[in-house]
Amino acid sequence: MADVFIPGSLEEAVDFLADHPTTAMPIAGGTDLLVDARTGRSRPERLVDLSGLRGIEGFELDGELLRVGALTRIRSIELDAELGRRATALVEAARVLGSVQIRTMATVGGNLCHGTPSAEMPPSLLVHDAVAEITGKGGQYSVPLAAFFVAPGRTVLAPGDLLTSVRARVPSSAAGSCYLRQTVRWSMDLAGVGVAASVHxxxxxxxxxxxxxxxxxxxxxVVTGAENAVMGTSLAPDALAEAGRRAAEACSPISDARGTAEYRRQVVSVLVPRALRIAWLRATGSWPEGSPAPVNGVWTRE
Ligand SMILES: Cc1cc2nc3c(=O)[nH]c(=O)nc-3n(C[C@H](O)[C@H](O)[C@H](O)COP(=O)(O)OP(=O)(O)OC[C@H]3O[C@@H](n4cnc5c(N)ncnc54)[C@H](O)[C@@H]3O)c2cc1C
Structure with missing residues (x-):
């Protein structure tokens, strides 16, 4: 059993983590960390409970700037109507993550900091040029989210660093986004492939x-080649197919229980054009307001 430290402020949390760099870990919703502790993947002796910290929960839209606090629960993203319009991919990613119970506990920060390759939040934040805001013993600094992830289970965070928020650019008009994923099971499954797209x-x-x-x-x-394939076009079928082909070429999937590498590449080549097309339809007002993207590429009953 680990000891639990309940900090009264962000500074106290950072100080405690910096004082115990090898034995203490932050815990937010615990949906990843408690599983890791049970399976032996992590063995923290001390847990720093972030859940009571004020100022790093919730999100705000200020013009085109979206700031999402690290402690924001996935469920509150899923349920926000304004985000549904302005950051549709993010809401669609939130909507398919785990179950209602998991989403009620799980935080955006935990999803990013765990560094799981299949984590749902990163793609839909990356398509909004997100930047991670971090506080550590040495002060505050920012890292583009595209450079935040280092390897499976590893991020740029040094021991003692805390992700405090993510800021992203969310255009207010003529823009649309979409998140699609493929899973083996219909629900409570991690993505075999996840694709986010946004267009202006x-x-x-x-x-x-x-x-x-x-x-x-x-x-x-981020798949720059796929982006370049559709820039300046009106998303004709050949441009979309080229984007899918480039994305499939750029990725490097593994074969595991969720599919072979070859299958995943094929799914990428299908889902990238589809996500771009839906994003376009949303940007041009041709997609029924509030209508979600299909899950696993197939429409489901809500
Ligand atoms: C049954 C089940 C189904 C799931 N399904 C999905 C799914 O479909 N898609 C998906 O993406 N994920 C899924 N998950 C994974 C998990 O729910 C998410 O990754 C969740 O968002 C993690 O957030 P958390 O607050 O629970 O993180 P925690 O478990 O509290 O923390 C995760 C890691 O991040 C660190 N950490 C947390 N917050 C910070 C911070 N602010 N700064 C620095 N480090 C921090 C912790 O030390 C820990 O290493 C599932 C999990 C379960 C148990």
Whole structure:
């Protein structure tokens, strides 16, 4: 059994972690960490309970800037109507994560800091050019989210560092995004492939595009080649197919219980064009307001 330290402030949490760099770990919702402790993947002697810390929970939209506190529960993202319009991919990713019980406990920060290659939050934040804001013993610093993930289970965080929030750019008009994933089971399964896409449309053509993947490389990845394939186009089928082909080529999936590497590449080549197309339809107002993307590429009853 680990001792639990309940800090009164962010500074106290950082100090405690810095004083016990090899034995203490932060805990937020505990949905990853408690499983890790039970399976022996992590053996913290001291847990620093972040859940009572004020100022790093919840999210706010200020113009085009979205700031999501690390302690924000996945469930509160899933249920927010304004985010559903402005950061649709993020809400769609939240919607398929685990179960209601898991989403009620799980935090955005925990999802990012655990560094799971299939984690649901990174792709839909990466397509909004997200930046991680971190506080450590030496003060505060920022890292582009694309550079935050180092290897499976590893991020740039040094012992004692805490992720405090993520800021992202969320355009207010002529933009749309989408998150699609493939799983073996319909629910309570990790992504075999996860794809987020966002597009900004000006004058009938894509003026900005982002494509990001999870579960098909050691870390979540942005696929610049796929983005370039659709820039300046009106997403004709050949441009979409090229984006899918480039994404499939760029990723490096493994073969495991969720599918072979070859199968995953094929799924990437299908889901990337589909996610881009849905993002386009949303950006141009042609997608039914509030209508979610299909799960596993198939429409389900809600
Ligand atoms: C049954 C089940 C189903 C799941 N399904 C999915 C799924 O479909 N998709 C998916 O992506 N995930 C899934 N998960 C994983 C998990 O729920 C998420 O990764 C969750 O968001 C983790 O958040 P947490 O607050 O519970 O993290 P915790 O378990 O509290 O922490 C996770 C890690 O991050 C560190 N940490 C937490 N917060 C911070 C911080 N602010 N700064 C620095 N380090 C921090 C902790 O020390 C720990 O190493 C599932 C888990 C379970 C048990």
């Amino acid at each position: 449309v000006e004058g009938g053509a894509v003026s900005n595009a982002r494509v990001a993947l999870c579960a098909v490389a050691p870390v979540p990845m």
